[in-house]
Amino acid sequence: MELENTKALITGGVSGLGLAVAQHLVAGGARVALLDVNDDKGAAAVAALGEDKARYFRTDVTDEAAVAATVDAAKAFLGGLNVAVNCAGILGAGRVLGKEAPMPLATFRTTVLVNLVGSFNVAKAAADAMQHNAAGADGERGVIINTASVAAFEGQIGQAAYSASKGGVVGMTLPMARELARFGIRVMTIAPGIFWTPMVDGMPEAVQQSLAASIPFPSRLGQPQEFAETVGFILRARYLNGETIRLDGATRLAAK
Numbered sequence: 001m002e003l004e005n006t007k008a009l010i011t012g013g014v015s016g017l018g019l020a021v022a023q024h025l026v027a028g029g030a031r032v033a034l035l036d037v038n039d040d041k042g043a044a045a046v047a048a049l050g051e052d053k054a055r056y057f058r059t060d061v062t063d064e065a066a067v068a069a070t071v072d073a074a075k076a077f078l079g080g081l082n083v084a085v086n087c088a089g090i091l092g093a094g095r096v097l098g099k100e101a102p103m104p105l106a107t108f109r110t111t112v113l114v115n116l117v118g119s120f121n122v123a124k125a126a127a128d129a130m131q132h133n134a135a136g137a138d139g140e141r142g143v144i145i146n147t148a149s150v151a152a153f154e155g156q157i158g159q160a161a162y163s164a165s166k167g168g169v170v171g172m173t174l175p176m177a178r179e180l181a182r183f184g185i186r187v188m189t190i191a192p193g194i195f196w197t198p199m200v201d202g203m204p205e206a207v208q209q210s211l212a213a214s215i216p217f218p219s220r221l222g223q224p225q226e227f228a229e230t231v232g233f234i235l236r237a238r239y240l241n242g243e244t245i246r247l248d249g250a251t252r253l254a255a256k
Contacts, residue, residue, distance in 0.1 A: 031053050085147075188244075196222065
């Protein structure tokens with residue numbers, strides 16, 4: 001799929017990795033629908049991308065009815081829908097046995113609900129729309145790209161909830177790709193390592209340097225644009241399907 005033919009829905013699309021994906025796709029000629037819950041950043045993103053190329057939709061990815069309605073509205077704005085990129089997520093950091101008390105179950109539940117259930121919710125609504133597209137090259141009708149994390153494979157202390165949620169994203173990639181193959185819909189996942197996001201930007205410089213030093217090569221934090229370029233590569237490379245790509249500079253997270 002070429003970028004100029006892309007009509008993409010992006011969750012978490014007004015900041016961080018999601019915004020980088022939107023910028024990359026729009027630069028290639030695509031149109032994008034940005035699903036998020038930050039109205040101010042949503043307005044700023046649309047202004048920067050162009051109102052003819054982007055539109056913001058306030059959306060809770062965990063709300064089944066709201067997501068279905070948003071997908072319909074996004075499809076109307078875009079003139080179709082053939083790409084969905086799930087970037088919305090939360091950290092949900094906390095130890096199973098904290099200093100004061102065990103982790104509240106609500107923390108674990110909310111993390112899984114947003115990161116895993118939210119990704120599935122958007123993916124299945126997008127797939128429902130994509131199955132009706134006219135078939136393109138190789139019979140392709142759409143592409144779904146989810147975001148996991150290297151924490152899905154070697155989560156650190158304090159990441160039990162986060163790792164479980166991202167491990168679930170990795171786990172559903174292949175079965176979803178196998179099921180949707182008959183509709184010509186590909187499903188891929190990217191598992192980024194330590195990336196330069198607004199969260200990292202707020203950390204002390206010493207912490208940032210320590211994080212960068214832990215990455216074998218290149219010894220720096222990943223750039224959101226590199227994540228976006230990986231999305232673009234997946235869209236163009238139609239033989240990629242049912243796989244999780246680690247994007248991490250060969251880093252492997254230590255226990256803590």
